[in-house]
Amino acid sequence: MEVGLEHALAAEFPNVVGRVYPLELGPPVGWPVQYRVSGREPDQVRTIASRVAELIGSARGAANVNYNWMEPGRTIRIRVDQDQARFLGLSSQELALAVNAVVSGVTATQVRSGIWLVDVLVRASAEQRMSLSTIRTLQVPLPNGETVPLSQIASVEYDQEYPIVWRRDRLPTVTVQADLAPGTQAATVVQSLAPQIGALNASLPSGYHVSVGGSVEESDKAQTSVAAVLPLMLVIMLTVLMIQLQRFSSMFLVLSVAPMGVIGVVAALLLADKPLGFVAILGVLALTGMIARNSVILIDQIEKDKAKGLHPWDAVIDATQHRVRPILLTASAAILGMIPIAPTVFWGPMAYAIMGGLAVATVLTLVFLPALYVAWHRIKRPDPDASQKMDLGHFAPIDRSKEQKHEGLLEDACTSMQPS
Numbered sequence: 001m002e003v004g005l006e007h008a009l010a011a012e013f014p015n016v017v018g019r020v021y022p023l024e025l026g027p028p029v030g031w032p033v034q035y036r037v038s039g040r041e042p043d044q045v046r047t048i049a050s051r052v053a054e055l056i057g058s059a060r061g062a063a064n065v066n067y068n069w070m071e072p073g074r075t076i077r078i079r080v081d082q083d084q085a086r087f088l089g090l091s092s093q094e095l096a097l098a099v100n101a102v103v104s105g106v107t108a109t110q111v112r113s114g115i116w117l118v119d120v121l122v123r124a125s126a127e128q129r130m131s132l133s134t135i136r137t138l139q140v141p142l143p144n145g146e147t148v149p150l151s152q153i154a155s156v157e158y159d160q161e162y163p164i165v166w167r168r169d170r171l172p173t174v175t176v177q178a179d180l181a182p183g184t185q186a187a188t189v190v191q192s193l194a195p196q197i198g199a200l201n202a203s204l205p206s207g208y209h210v211s212v213g214g215s216v217e218e219s220d221k222a223q224t225s226v227a228a229v230l231p232l233m234l235v236i237m238l239t240v241l242m243i244q245l246q247r248f249s250s251m252f253l254v255l256s257v258a259p260m261g262v263i264g265v266v267a268a269l270l271l272a273d274k275p276l277g278f279v280a281i282l283g284v285l286a287l288t289g290m291i292a293r294n295s296v297i298l299i300d301q302i303e304k305d306k307a308k309g310l311h312p313w314d315a316v317i318d319a320t321q322h323r324v325r326p327i328l329l330t331a332s333a334a335i336l337g338m339i340p341i342a343p344t345v346f347w348g349p350m351a352y353a354i355m356g357g358l359a360v361a362t363v364l365t366l367v368f369l370p371a372l373y374v375a376w377h378r379i380k381r382p383d384p385d386a387s388q389k390m391d392l393g394h395f396a397p398i399d400r401s402k403e404q405k406h407e408g409l410l411e412d413a414c415t416s417m418q419p420s
Helices: 002-012 042-058 082-087 092-103 132-136 186-203 214-245 248-256 258-272 278-307 312-341 348-377 384-392 400-416
Strands: 033-038 062-067 073-080 106-113 116-122 139-141 147-149 154-161 171-180 209-213
Touching (some): 033 042, 033 186, 033 214, 042 062, 042 186, 073 092, 073 132, 082 092, 092 132, 092 139, 132 154, 186 209, 186 214, 209 214, 214 248, 214 278, 248 278, 258 278, 258 348, 278 312, 278 348, 312 348
Antiparallel strands (some): 062 171, 073 154, 106 116
């Protein structure tokens, strides 16, 4: 359907810049690839924009390069001889009304069409409006009731001017924009053009500049807003972890597993063919908290087992065995909860980032974290023979003298109980 509409637009309306695209999610940007060319003179800006368009056209993945304004339109310029006009008693306003009556037309009356009033416009035909000879012979009424041809008091000629000039920061700005080929991201095209656009910017005269727009600019704005609150988030998270764990070493062990989740994030996004954009980055931030939670559960259980008197080696093994099921169940619940939104266009990258990162990080929490805990605290595996000796040492030696004394007292008691 989309391809058919694009072919129909190209065939039926060749002079129209058409684009067929699905409904945008997030901030609307229109054309995904955009470069803004700004400067003082519109003609110079137009020349630079042409060079930028050539660079975009040569980039792999860019298609349908166009401008938001560029081509000048043909106009009719009338230069009035003010001395001659004043000599005849005409003002510029009277001349403008006379010319507009022929070229633009004047409203003569109105007619009703249903509930609407439609203006009736009176003007010359299309051939006469665009004919310089007709306009030159236009009879302009004088205050004394006579008329003179327009050519007697003004010169009429064709000219060109820009029908619209967009400005940014009060400077004329042309936006060179392009669509993307299927399977291509705007960031990929912009990154491939970065060296060439940088060289072009360096060669431009003072006051002229080429800047990136489109989806890349909007993505940078979103990431900047997240980065602004990221330090506060880290401070709060570290404070909570420190209150819970009471040790810097334990906090380091908890945070050491979080970067390992990036392995699963990259693998999941590659397999699902999803971009690592702003939404996926939000998923990575949420994933950090989920991984830290599982690590805190395991570290806390190890410390509790050590407090009960278990050997540190046995405490690590026992805590890992006891926390396998809770950690796997919570991770599975989070992964299964992401499945309904994984096929969606907007939330899909975040869902795949969480699912892949959490799956890999859960395995690493149960394998890598206990090994790191043992290596960090330099815990040695206990010797079985030494442990047996240690257990035997808990039994107190038997005092044989006391045993003999107790046996003598028992014999005396038995003798006194016999009948005489």
